[in-house]
Amino acid sequence: MTLLAPSALVIAFYVLLVRLLAGYSIPVFRRYGASFVLSSVWNPGSASYGILPALMGTAVTSVLAAAIALPVSLSMVVFLNEYCPSIVARVVASVTTVMGGLPSIVYGLWGALVLPELLRSYVMVPLHKYLGFLPPFSCAPVSGWTFFTAGVLLAIMITPYMFSLVHEAYASVPRKYREALLAISARPYVIAREFIKMLWPAVIGALLLGLGRAAGETIAVSLVVGNVNAVPYCLFLPGQTISSLIANNFPEASSYPLMLNALYAAASVLLVVGMVLNIAGLALMSRWRSITG
């Protein structure tokens, strides 16, 4: 019986969470309807709230992050499992795990004060110069605090997470498959290729979970994304994401009509997006586990 009291607390928290989110968001969706997510005007003075730029910012930065982190994590998994001595593999895997738990503010500080200049001089300027005809690279990188920087920083932050998910799945492939491949003297790259084909659900699952994590990240992103209300038609612009929008506007939200509501509505949108990604990701992961188990 005493064990049931804590469960009541958890359930109470959920009830309060849903009540808060619904209570604040419903007036916003009633009043603005679809234009809340389709308009790009954010003007608390006239009580106009549209989160399109922030929503697209979240999408662009987290997709960029996952697009960088996935090949890196896959390469790491293949290299560590197939090509390198197991002692090195173990050390690298635990270092990666430790880096995955590093407080995001440490990533954020480095991302705010070191990364922008590095990326601007060595990546953004060359990309703009040689590939500027492509829309994502079309604008001149005026400052280092951009969607691109946020995407790269997020990639650095989610790589350990995606790596450990894929690494775990890779290690759980039953031994008999490796033995079968070795029996036909398959080279390591063939083993890696066949393994990755097998654990495709886990790879996609890791991708979705990584996306979900990137979409929810707040602190590091607000420090690097530039915090400007702009639609990301080009990667080298400063902008914002849903979470950075909340972080920057929440403190003064009570002084404007409906602003607190708008921010709660934005948080609801973020929560729904995150939930869809996470549920899909976890479903794929558990499908993979049921294949091996």
Next chain:
Amino acid sequence: MEVDYGVSASKVINWFVAGITCLVTVLGLMPYALIVTSTVERGVKAIATVGILKFLTALPPSPGTKGLGGVGPSLLGTLALTALSTLMGVPLAFALAMLVTEFPHNIVSRSLRALVKGLLELPTILAGMVVYSLVVIPMGTPSIFAGALALTVVMLPYVTTYFETYLGSVPKIYREAGYAIGLSKAGVALRVVVPIAKKGLIVGVLVGVSRALGETAPLLFTLGAARYYYPTSITGPGDSVSLLIYNFAMMPYPNLRAVAWGAALVLLASYLIVSLAVQLCVRGVEA
């Protein structure tokens, strides 16, 4: 499936794949090396300028003033927040983990497990918003207590998951041995299962501590960023090292940024110490 008879395309491909994955792995690990070295280098520089003791106890510089100062009130705040949230979160997590491992096959346990796992996916900034509306507004002021509450929400699912894993991994034989000597269900749980899983439970607590040490987003709206005086009560505003770094990183003053680097080094060092302890305990559990 290629089968290899001597020199062949597959040998070349194999070397190519080895080279590429090696290169990407090294490149992929570089940012972490850069992050740690810049933090250590700049942090040591800042801390060495004022001396470690002063850095850990003095007040930070105000924007626009000269000199470095320290992070005293923020550090005290982080310690208080970590202690408070651990005190609230660990017993709660323990009870939840007990419930779902001791009574695994019923609707309550199954839905609780899902609900607690769901908290893992809650954006941490949302935990701060909820505590702001439920605690900060009624109390009329941000406070260390409110911050600790938000941290508890964030750490709870991690600690519960660890507790659950280690309590659940105690072999059945030990439980049966407990019942055989006439212990009740509660007796078996508390006097057989918990002692066996002790090291694992410590891992869970440490993971919670390492979360609480470094989180920033849940504290943005709940803590109050009062860093120019030592907090005297947990019902009043306070600060944390992480929040100080967040605010100072955005300021255009070199001395505040230097303090931020020093504070980041303090955070990095504490996180690494806790992680090392976790690694040692985990090795103990698995051995």
